[in-house]
Amino acid sequence: MSVITIVDRKATLNLQPGHTLMETMDMAGVNIMHACGGNCICGTCNVEILEGMENIPPPAEAERMVLSKLKRKGPNIRLSCQCFPTGDVKLSIALTQPITA
DSSP states (O other): OEEEEEGGGTEEEEEOTTOOHHHHHHHTTOOOOOTTSSSSSSOTTEEEEEEOGGGSOOOOHHHHHHHHTSSSOOTTEEEGGGOOOSSOEEEEEOOOOOOOO
């Protein structure tokens, strides 16, 4: 089972197969904003992947479009509602940034 480490919340969670980072955090009681309910629309569930990026598939077009509209940029910024890890991941919950466009 994969382990998700959230450094800024000092939390370590076990990832159930088939669940996103957001679902895993939600089930464990780790509070993360997700204004659209995890539908890849708002961008408020963005996180910074610190380690284990190789364990997360590349973003699909819909996620890339939302990420392009965030103020927070970088190759390791991902939407937790769209990340289905296949291995261990260490992350920091990013400050929520609404879409700017």
